Amino acid sequence: MSDPVNAPHFADHTISTQERGSFCTARCTCGWYGPARRARSLARDDAAGHLEAAEEG
Numbered sequence: 340m341s342d343p344v345n346a347p348h349f350a351d352h353t354i355s356t357q358e359r360g361s362f363c364t365a366r367c368t369c370g371w372y373g374p375a376r377r378a379r380s381l382a383r384d385d386a387a388g389h390l391e392a393a394e395e396g
Contacts, residue, residue, distance in 0.1 A: 352393050354386040365389070 353368045362375035365386035373385030 352390055354390065356382050356386070369393070 351369050355366055356379060357364050357366055359375070361377060363379045363382040364375050365373040365382040367386070367389060371389050373382060373389065376382045376385070
């Protein structure tokens with residue numbers, strides 16, 4: 340099941356979270372994905388960091 344992240348969406352960057360067992364991973368439509376985390380909040384923080392980096396670069 341995917342959860343949308345409450346973060347801004349850029350043209351090529353739409354973030355969602357995906358749960359697999361007790362782990363949650365943030366994924367982006369650009370192909371980026373973060374590490375598996377046990378806490379959804381950490382996966383969302385990873386996603387926010389990715390969006391910030393995408394905005395800068």
